[in-house]
Amino acid sequence: VSDWIHVKAELGAVPEDWSLFADAFERFGCPSSIQEDTPPSIGGYLVALDAAEDQVKGLRQALLALGAVAVSSELVPHEDWSELWKQHFKPRRVGRRIVVRPTWEDFDAHPDDLVIVLDPGQAFGTGDHPTTRLCLELLEETELARKAVADLGCGSGILSIAAMKLGAESVDAVDIDPLSVESTRANAALNEVHVHVAAGDGLHIFERTEWDLVVSNIISATLIRMSGSIADAVAEGGTWIASGIIRGNWNEVLSAAERAGFRLDKLAEEDEWVAARFLR
Numbered sequence: 001v002s003d004w005i006h007v008k009a010e011l012g013a014v015p016e017d018w019s020l021f022a023d024a025f026e027r028f029g030c031p032s033s034i035q036e037d038t039p040p041s042i043g044g045y046l047v048a049l050d051a052a053e054d055q056v057k058g059l060r061q062a063l064l065a066l067g068a069v070a071v072s073s074e075l076v077p078h079e080d081w082s083e084l085w086k087q088h089f090k091p092r093r094v095g096r097r098i099v100v101r102p103t104w105e106d107f108d109a110h111p112d113d114l115v116i117v118l119d120p121g122q123a124f125g126t127g128d129h130p131t132t133r134l135c136l137e138l139l140e141e142t143e144l145a146r147k148a149v150a151d152l153g154c155g156s157g158i159l160s161i162a163a164m165k166l167g168a169e170s171v172d173a174v175d176i177d178p179l180s181v182e183s184t185r186a187n188a189a190l191n192e193v194h195v196h197v198a199a200g201d202g203l204h205i206f207e208r209t210e211w212d213l214v215v216s217n218i219i220s221a222t223l224i225r226m227s228g229s230i231a232d233a234v235a236e237g238g239t240w241i242a243s244g245i246i247r248g249n250w251n252e253v254l255s256a257a258e259r260a261g262f263r264l265d266k267l268a269e270e271d272e273w274v275a276a277r278f279l280r
């Protein structure tokens, strides 16, 4: 259980390109920043770990260099943080049939709906972020019956649970962050689906070496760095769903994927975020 640091930049005017600011947050460990038009600002939460001081310093400099008028940072104790995001996290429909519902909210579901119940705690993945939604939409459009799936960077476990509910045969999920591993375990149990979860920094930690589909919602730099090992982990004819890509980084991610032996099958976009389905 950790505290958080809220970093907020006040901008003189609504920027032409928000992605430069969102990218700065992403580079300094905060993949989901929140933009506001009136008054113009962008903010995000960083986990208050030892390294946070340097991260906040770097982020502050980057934001000021981009033209922010002022940058504030404030410690948010864990209890306040939990309450804060509870107010924001409401049931939400994603794609055609998927509904993400927090444990503390009711939802009148249609019989065809696939309801994912979540208590994400601190882990990333409430379905509230475009990068998660794009993955869910691409997963929903992909045939998953009898498929072995890997979820690289599972966060709350939302994509693993969705894959199982969409008919996957098995899901192996990994995250570098032990809290996410715990969160995925707890959420899989809540949804009564089996997900094999482990802590680690890649798919090499599993006994299995090949999957029909790998889904990864991680920042572009990691996707680029891991594209070769992901290609090794995707069976021939298999699929890689990659998300977490700020539009400005898309060409670099595409080149890395193509170099690794993937070809683009479908592109999906929301705001300044891009996600892709690649085939191998």
Ligand SMILES: C[S@@+](CC[C@H](N)C(=O)[O-])C[C@H]1O[C@@H](n2cnc3c(N)ncnc32)[C@H](O)[C@@H]1O
Binding pocket: 031, 123, 124, 125, 126, 127, 131, 132, 135, 152, 153, 154, 155, 156, 157, 158, 159, 174, 175, 176, 177, 180, 200, 201, 202, 217, 218, 219, 222, 244
């Ligand atoms: C943007 S979140 C995605 C969470 C969830 N899959 C979703 O789509 O909402 C990225 C997750 O990847 C994890 N991560 C980052 N680098 C990783 C790595 N090298 N190996 C495994 N997990 C990683 C982070 O801890 C974080 O939980």
